[in-house]
Amino acid sequence: MSSNENSNDRPITVGVIDDDPMICQAMRLILEDYSAGRLNVVFTCTDGSQAIDETSGHHPDVALMDIAMPGMDGIETTRRLRALPRPPHVLILTSLSPSGTVERAIEAGAEGFVSKTDAPEEIIRRITDVCVGLPQFNPASQRQLINDLNTQQPQSRRDEARAMLDALPEREREAVVLAAEGFTNAEIAERMFISERTVKAHISSAADKLRMGRVQMARLVERADLPERL
Template sequence: MDVDENGGKRTIAVSVVDDDPMICQTMQVIIDDYSQGRVKVVSTALNAADAVEQAKQEKPDVVLMDLAMPGCDGIEATRLLRRLDQPPHVLVLTSLSPSQTIEKAVEAGAEGFISKTDPPKEIIQRIIGACHGEPQFNAASTRQLIHRLSGSQPMTRRDEARALLDTLSERERQAALLAARGMTNQEIADHMYISERTVKAHLSSACETLSMGRVQLARLVERADLDN
């Protein structure tokens, strides 16, 4: 369960998108059986077009998105989902390790990935973590992903990234820099001697100011190359 605006508990609504009906069914069983009521699959879709239409009506909190689908692929579907008035968090549903395809998904707005072979408990944790605004990549994958993306940027993009970070308040900027290092909200709170709730507020404000998610904020920090 997640916390709603009134401080109560609510179930996290999830939509599963995969062109293989068996994958949809398997993920639904895993989520419904292992989440202890914290997460519930509200819909499944076999193609991107249906996924976007369902999201408009159902407004799921999280969409698990397969990338390799006929017609409109998962990357374009992610882009369309993130443009909705109430955009869901999108986690890439994959059987592969992060690759250049994952990079494109992040560019489209995905906030992490779930392997179809992950243990059920880890799948649940990643879904809940995404709802808390935390990127759902392991540390090694995050570093590799950010390094490849930032390494392809020309020097002028570095200056642009630095200018964008300078628009943040000092505390927002500090929280963003620590988050980009892979720290959790609690670790950032301990480092800055503030509450975890305040950390979330700083990061949410930074993301809102820059119109980007936490993964994109981390990429921006890496691109700024502040050590040089």
């Protein structure tokens, strides 16, 4: 951002991007009427391509970005704005419905979220605070990010556990899975058509490779949530 960004002698410049012209007009009125001259809306537009052109020309300090737009959506537009030589801060202007929206927006370079239904003073505060490097997450965006992470974490842990088991030789893996399912060494030997001594060797070798004891390996199999065998 420019060196004037934190200066008190000029307003913070803002671009508003939303596919609904009424939202653009309402945001312009809110930001300019309630900010007592602290904010200046330098452009509004209704699609991503125009947003890139307007931002390149006006160099706003902050872009308020809708997500659901025809053609280039708000996340891709955010990514392109943040790649400009003089990138604006981007606050997502949204009602946050699709799962994954928050995480995808952050990955694209957004620094926070503003609800279209937030009070004017709250929207203005978020715009001024993001300019001094404070990420802006309203309660709705915080809840969604936590929900998304909680949804993804078990899947990530499952995939990691499956990869660890898949790295074992097939017969060792089979012995470990059967042991985790509660079968004794004798029962495993019978099912695998091998001796108990070989079962012990398979499980011991797998334990060395995984650096785990028998109980830990059972937990690993549980976490892997393997498909049921026919």
